[in-house]
Amino acid sequence: MSDSFFDKYENSLLNFVVGIAVIMFIMFGAGVLCPLLILLAQQFIGEFTPKEFGTFFLVCILVMTLCIVVPNILIVRGKPIAAKINLWNIYFQLTCYSLLLLLFKHEYKWLFLSFVSFPLLAYWLMLTTKYKAFVSFYEALRKDPVGFREKLLER
Secondary structure (H helix, E strand, C coil): CCCHHHCCCHHHHHHHHHHHHHHHHHHHHHHHHHHHHHHHHHHHCCCCCHHHHHHHHHCCCHHHHHHHHHHHHHHHHCCCCHHHHHHHHHHHHHHHHHHHHHCCCCHHHHHHHHHHHHHHHHHHHCHHHHHHHHHHHHHHHHHHHHHHHHHHHHC
């Protein structure tokens, strides 16, 4: 096994903290975005009944959860290309928050839109070498599990 992971990155616990923080910030941003998008639709379509609002909310949350969980499972399985899906998810969230900024009319609009900080933080952390080390760790582990573990024990 090549030492490419150990040559490029310093293996530390901070890598995993950053990786988990990225996932959490994406989830927080999506969790706030879903009800805001439903409120925006309600602004244009008309009032939803509580049952309709709950149904739309459940569908929206399920779709966003799958879009977050599946790529991160793939990353842990050693597929680094799935990190691009996280990036697309962040771009989608930022686009939706921009749309809300332009169209949403609510008394607490600026309070709701302050949650745009979550996808921005996730994007900023994704650009760090700690996140790249987090993704590369699982990729190297998948390529040669036995050799990687031996090198990990040596260090």
